[in-house]
Amino acid sequence: MKLKPDEIVQRMWVKDAFTCALGMELLEIDAGRCVLRLRVNDSMTNGFGIAHGGITYSLSDSTMAFASNTHGRIAMSIETSISHVKKVLLGEVLTAESREISRGKTVGRYEVLVTNAAKEVVSVFKGTVLFSQEAWENQR
Amino acid sequence: MKLKPDEIVQRMWVKDAFTCALGMELLEIDAGRCVLRLRVNDSMTNGFGIAHGGITYSLSDSTMAFASNTHGRIAMSIETSISHVKKVLLGEVLTAESREISRGKTVGRYEVLVTNAAKEVVSVFKGTVLFSQEAWENQR
Amino acid sequence: MKLKPDEIVQRMWVKDAFTCALGMELLEIDAGRCVLRLRVNDSMTNGFGIAHGGITYSLSDSTMAFASNTHGRIAMSIETSISHVKKVLLGEVLTAESREISRGKTVGRYEVLVTNAAKEVVSVFKGTVLFSQEAWENQR
């Protein structure tokens, strides 16, 4: 039986140690859509004392991973880019929201915008996933 | 007095909590060039039990950050992309090596290849930094 | 005296032989915003008999160039990416519309969506420009 979006994400989440280690929270999940939240803590800064580029990237990549897998088939990220638009400071709370640009049999494209508490865009992520033929309900 | 590449990286490293938290090691540093190493531990997996895309991204982004700042002026990453070429498994040791593609007064471009122990390329990163007018020796 | 968006684009357009050679038409121009149109003719196909990737790229790049220069300072594209989402056939009429993602003193980011007559997205372009200190009214 086909799994629902939240059932798929639950299966992913339990293995996703990095998403947990960064303290991400799931705010919304639906077919092709995901919203995550993360608070920038003091283990997340870079050499300038602001959030490391890897923080917004990892948040965006997790958001795309959950969004793209909700359709029921295993989806793997193959190609991504991120523009760092605005500095992110220690203590800021970031929200990442995905938008499904296109979805074919083999390839899906997603945009993920990360915004701060003031609703300012801090990064723009664009990613491509490959949909495999394997269905989530057949995974163990 | 102008700081040397390793002096600049030392100043960055002490603030770079995320680079430390991920256990990155500095293998080589020189003007415009950096090599880092990271071991994939069990807090770094994603929903498929392999390394999260944020791991190779963060490793590559740190490598570019160090490489680009060695020239003596503050350099900030503005635009990056990464291709995930090969799955990275738990326990693998990754090496990231930068190549300076171009460097002008305002803009620098870097490629960072991440390879595994078998010397296979696992990700290809391309990034753009903006050089500010601020010199490292005037920073506190 | 500061030039208006359409005055700047007129000055650009007369030198822009490639934009003209591809038969692009200006539909809208305003501060930070541009809409262009292009018809895919039989000199624009690739080895598969569909529109060459360079067509949607060139259309998107021109759209960003006009949009980003309307603010009055010389803006040059430094970094761009494009996802080819849907095949474009001979004879199709494409519309490219820019969105200003962010604009600072030095760097601007733009997204350009190209759609076909059926309003389907055929490509997604993201680009970064560098704003120089030179004003358009001082150019000859």
Add this chain to the structure above:
Amino acid sequence: MKLKPDEIVQRMWVKDAFTCALGMELLEIDAGRCVLRLRVNDSMTNGFGIAHGGITYSLSDSTMAFASNTHGRIAMSIETSISHVKKVLLGEVLTAESREISRGKTVGRYEVLVTNAAKEVVSVFKGTVLFSQEAWENQR
């Protein structure tokens, strides 16, 4: 019978009106590898009187298209990025050379460097293609 790299490129070239319209020349072709040349003529400038970004992009995209199709299966570009590193002037002769970063059953990655007559890199292109199951020898 499996077609050779140059036989595949000949079949592509005859349909590739845009590659021809831009005056590209084939210098080298081999499995996974292509070198093309182009002279920047006066129909190729942009609003600043230098080569339009679409010129180096189109040259790079054609180079990747030929390189990736030489393996015998239909390969389509899905995702590309290009860094414009150095201005290209009217009359310059550009050489584009591909490098195969990785090649799997479904996905291939290519880098294309464009250099000028002084061997300076003017643009860096990275692209992803999707390999279909269709073989070139079965095409008409």
